Amino acid sequence: MSAHARVAPARRRPWPKSVAMHLVVVVIGTFILVPIAYGVLSGFKTNSQLSTNPFGLPAPWVPSNYTDVLAAGEFWRQIGNSTLIALATALLVVGVSAMAAYVFARYAFRGREAVFMFFATGLMFPFAVAILPLFVLLRTLGLLDNPLGVILPQAAFGLPLTIIILRQFFRTVPGEIEEAATLDGCSAFGFFWRILLPMARPAIATVSVLAVVNSWNNFMLPLVVFNDPSWWTLPVGVQQFSGQYSSDTARILAYVVLAMIPALAFYSVAERQLIGGLAAGATKG
Amino acid sequence: MDTMTRLDGATEPREAGRRAGDRPARRFRLRAWATIAAFLLPALVLFCLLVVAPILLALYASLFKWNGFGVLPTDFIGLDNFTRLFEDEIFLGDLWRGLLLIVLSVGVQLPLALGIALLLNQPMRGRAVYRLLFFAPYVVSEVIAAVLFTMVFSPEQGLANRILTAIGLEGLTSTWLADPSTVMYTLFIVMTWKYFGFYMIIFLAGRQAIPSEVTEAAAIDGANTWQIFRHVTLPLLGPTIRIGVFLSVIGTIQLFDLVWVLTGGGPIHTSETLAVTMFQYGFARYQVGYASAISVVMFIISLVFALGYQRWVMRRDIEGAITGMKDHR
Numbered sequence: 001m002s003a004h005a006r007v008a009p010a011r012r013r014p015w016p017k018s019v020a021m022h023l024v025v026v027v028i029g030t031f032i033l034v035p036i037a038y039g040v041l042s043g044f045k046t047n048s049q050l051s052t053n054p055f056g057l058p059a060p061w062v063p064s065n066y067t068d069v070l071a072a073g074e075f076w077r078q079i080g081n082s083t084l085i086a087l088a089t090a091l092l093v094v095g096v097s098a099m100a101a102y103v104f105a106r107y108a109f110r111g112r113e114a115v116f117m118f119f120a121t122g123l124m125f126p127f128a129v130a131i132l133p134l135f136v137l138l139r140t141l142g143l144l145d146n147p148l149g150v151i152l153p154q155a156a157f158g159l160p161l162t163i164i165i166l167r168q169f170f171r172t173v174p175g176e177i178e179e180a181a182t183l184d185g186c187s188a189f190g191f192f193w194r195i196l197l198p199m200a201r202p203a204i205a206t207v208s209v210l211a212v213v214n215s216w217n218n219f220m221l222p223l224v225v226f227n228d229p230s231w232w233t234l235p236v237g238v239q240q241f242s243g244q245y246s247s248d249t250a251r252i253l254a255y256v257v258l259a260m261i262p263a264l265a266f267y268s269v270a271e272r273q274l275i276g277g278l279a280a281g282a283t284k285g
Numbered sequence: 286m287d288t289m290t291r292l293d294g295a296t297e298p299r300e301a302g303r304r305a306g307d308r309p310a311r312r313f314r315l316r317a318w319a320t321i322a323a324f325l326l327p328a329l330v331l332f333c334l335l336v337v338a339p340i341l342l343a344l345y346a347s348l349f350k351w352n353g354f355g356v357l358p359t360d361f362i363g364l365d366n367f368t369r370l371f372e373d374e375i376f377l378g379d380l381w382r383g384l385l386l387i388v389l390s391v392g393v394q395l396p397l398a399l400g401i402a403l404l405l406n407q408p409m410r411g412r413a414v415y416r417l418l419f420f421a422p423y424v425v426s427e428v429i430a431a432v433l434f435t436m437v438f439s440p441e442q443g444l445a446n447r448i449l450t451a452i453g454l455e456g457l458t459s460t461w462l463a464d465p466s467t468v469m470y471t472l473f474i475v476m477t478w479k480y481f482g483f484y485m486i487i488f489l490a491g492r493q494a495i496p497s498e499v500t501e502a503a504a505i506d507g508a509n510t511w512q513i514f515r516h517v518t519l520p521l522l523g524p525t526i527r528i529g530v531f532l533s534v535i536g537t538i539q540l541f542d543l544v545w546v547l548t549g550g551g552p553i554h555t556s557e558t559l560a561v562t563m564f565q566y567g568f569a570r571y572q573v574g575y576a577s578a579i580s581v582v583m584f585i586i587s588l589v590f591a592l593g594y595q596r597w598v599m600r601r602d603i604e605g606a607i608t609g610m611k612d613h614r
Contacts, residue, residue, distance in 0.1 A: 021404055025415050028401060032418055032478065035437050038444050042436075054447045100328035103321050115325070122336055124591040126539030128560040129584045132353075132567045132576055133342035134335065140356050156335035159328055188320045217426035219542040224568060235428035239546055242432045249436055256432050260425050267424040271417065274424070278483065279490035 036260075043254035050250055065254035075255070077230065078237035079262060082216055085150050085233060090211035093155040094204060097162035102192050104163065105170035106178065116167075122160035127220065130157075135224050149225040150233075154215050162207045165280050169203035170196060206277035209270045216263060234259050340584065346577040353573035366578035376579065379559045382469060383538060386558075389473045390480075390533045397477070398484035399526070403518070405485070406492050416489070420482040427479065431546035434475045438462050462548050465555035472556055475543060480536075484529050491525025492518070527599050531591075538587055559583050 042050055043065050044058040053059065069075050104116050134153055143149035173196060181191045197204065219235040226232055232240065238259050242252045267274060347366055349358035370376050401419065405412045422430060437444045438461035446458040461471045495518065503517045519526075541560035544550060550557035550565065557565075559579060567576030 018409065021407065021409055024404060025401070025409075025412075029415060029418055032422060032482075035433055035444070035478070038437065039433050051442060054442075054444060055451070096327045096331060099324040103324040107317065107321050109318070109321055115329075119328070119332060122332065124535060124587050125336065125340060126535070126560070126583055126587055128539045128541055128563065129343060129580045129587070130336065130339035131564070132573055132580060133339035133346065135568075136353065136356070136573075137335075137339060137342070152331070153335045156331045159332050159336075163328070188324075192324075213424060217424075217428075219426065219428050219545075220564075235426045235542075238426075238432055239428050242435070242546075249439075249442060252432065253436060256429055259429055263424045263426065263429075264421060267421065268417075275420065275486050275490075278486060 036257075039253045039257045039260075042250055043257050045250050047248065047250050062250075065251045066258065068251070069255050069258055074229070074232075074237065075258065078232055078234045081147070081231055082233040082235075082262075085147055085154075085222075086212045086215040088147070088151045089154045089158070089215040090208045092151060093158040093162050093211050094208050096155065097159055097207070098166055098197065098200075098204070099192070100159075101163045101166035101170055102196060105167045106175075116163075119160050119163050122157070123164075125157075127157055131220055131224065134221075138225060144225055145228045145231055146225075147231065150218070150222050153221060154218060155211075158211050158214065162211065165207050165277065166200065166203055168280070169200055173199055202273075205270075206273045206280065209273040210277045212266070213263070213274060216266075234262075343577045343580045343584070346574055347581045349574045351574035351577075352571045353567070358574060360574075362574070366575050367582075369575065370578055370582065375554045375557060375562055376559075376582075378554065379557055379562050382556070383558060385469060386473060386476070386537045386540065387534050390476070390537055391530055393473075394477050394481050395484055395526070395529055395533060398481045398529070399488050399522075401481070402485045402488035402492055403514070406489060416486075420486050422479045423483045423486075425479070427542035428546050430475060430479050431543050434478070435462070435547060438471055462556075463552055465552055468548060468552065468556045472544065472547060475547065476540075479543070480533075484533070487529055487532075488522065488525055491522050495521045524599075527594075531594055531599070534590060534594075535587060538583060538590075559586075 041058060044061045044063065045053070046062050049058060049062070100119070104112065130153075138144055138149045138153075141149075143152070177195065177199075178191055181195055186195070217235065218233075219239070222231075222233045222236050223239075226236060229240075238256060241255050245251050346358050348361060348363060350360040350362045350365075351358035405416055405419075436442070440446065440460040440463055443461070445461065449455065449458045459467050459471075462468050499521070500513055500517055503513045508516070539560055540558045541564065544556055544558050544561050545564070548556045550561040560583065563576045563579040563583070566572045566579065
């Protein structure tokens with residue numbers, strides 16, 4: 001009731017309607033939450049507990065599935081690989097895109113719109129279309145079992161969206177600031193590096209978060225590039241683990257739950273940038 | 286053309302230099318071109334080498350019989366790969382299954398997302414929590430979601446059948462992913478779990494961009510909730526909905542991770558998508574030429590859809606975006 005007291009009286013709705021509204025979201029929330037809760041609780045059970053007691057709390061709680069995964073080096077190694085690749089991808093794609101977006105936003109030159117469209121059409125090319133030739137290309141360049149073999153293509157495929165979002169933002173920086181900087185003897189690069197990038201910090205944060213999430217969840221490319229288990233990223237590791245222990249349901253669920261935590265933790269920290277970036281990509285693309 | 290003249294006006298020094306053509310101005314122009322080239326080059330090189338070249342290479346390889354060894358294929362067979370495609374039952378099935386998933390996504394998932402977005406736009410207790418929760422699956426990787434749901438839908442131990450049995454609906458239990466007649470719908474349930482929050486967030490952003498004065502004015506004029514939705518909110522959400530449909534279709538065409546981990550395309554190819562078929566021919570059977578032909582078809586479908594959609598459906602929005610751009614410069 002106190003929540004309703006704050007809104008204008010005209011908006012107050014009769015209670016059956018608000019109950020119905022809550023019912024709908026609770027049903028959807030259950031649909032979202034139950035598989036996750038099932039995973040978390042099942043991770044604390046033995047397999048025999050799982051078959052006799054699928055819904056209830058574990059009795060007794062068995063932490064060994066989780067502790068075994070955490071004690072094994074491969075889980076941490078995969079987190080390390082995923083982190084390294086995600087950070088390097090974000091750094092590369094944001095740096096290169098920011099430079100291009102700066103030119104697209106602040107210079108007028110013949111063919112500018114054509115070059116921009118050339119990049120923008122990249123948005124509609126499914127990654128899957130290029131995977132086979134990309135694999136052949138990376139093999140020819142000797143980049144298989146090399147993190148660069150994942151970082152470089154991911155950055156290349158991230159360019160269109162990043163350039164579009166950053167160009168949009170760079171356009172909003174008033175021209176007077178650039179003129180003042182130029183009059184004070186600032187070079188083009190100096191303006192870009194010392195004035196534009198710091199001013200664009202929110203936009204940079206947004207596209208970086210998008211790049212990190214996309215890289216973190218990428219599966220197809222690391223799957224074909226990394227043959228050597230010591231380079232596997234988390235999604236590849238989860239898939240291989242579930243194949244390896246296919247009969248050990250509780251252990252797989254423990255692995256899945258632990259693998260989910262970094263992404264969800266990152267989401268809880270960077271929620272604003274992530275949602276802002278997706279909304280910007282969808283409405284301004 | 287209109288853009289160019291407008292933008293040239295915005296960069297006066299360069300324009301003046303071009304007219305006069307005197308030496309300092311030309312040097313100024315050269316410097317500007319050097320800056321443009323230096324800033325654009327890294328992006329161009331990366332994009333051409335790792336996005337454009339592979340796509341061209343796929344086009345080229347699709348005309349060859351090739352096992353994928355060596356740098357370039359040599360056994361030219363013309364369009365044979367493509368004629369073979371249209372006799373390939375799995376490939377033709379991929380097209381139908383793709384269409385089914387698109388129809389389900391656009392017909393069920395997006396309306397659900399829109400409804401929830403409008404619901405969560407109302408003042409209600411806990412809506413921030415719900416928003417956070419509904420979007421959370423989007424950040425979980427498709428592989429993790431797929432492994433989790435493999436367990437949920439496992440025929441004997443799985444949670445889904447256990448719940449149905451527990452609430453007395455044994456009749457609805459199923460082997461889910463192992464049954465050709467239910468596998469696509471089970472896949473769609475997982476897709477909905479993973480992605481409806483994403484569309485909800487997009488629609489919510491679109492809804493919040495509508496000024497409250499508009500709906501309030503309609504309410505004052507006596508419109509009821511349904512009339513406000515039908516004649517005010519929905520038309521104003523048009524651009525956002527059209528983008529949502531576009532993303533959903535493009536995303537479904539390239540669906541891979543979820544299917545690969547959930548079913549591998551089985552049972553007996555009944556859940557294969559274009560990307561899964563391509564991957565199997567390319568990386569498991571070493572028929573890289575034929576697999577490239579599938580990539581090319583995916584590419585053409587995406588391209589034709591994207592161009593047609595932008596030409597016929599989103600044209601008004603793009604015009605709006607360009608007129609809107611004038612405010613910035």
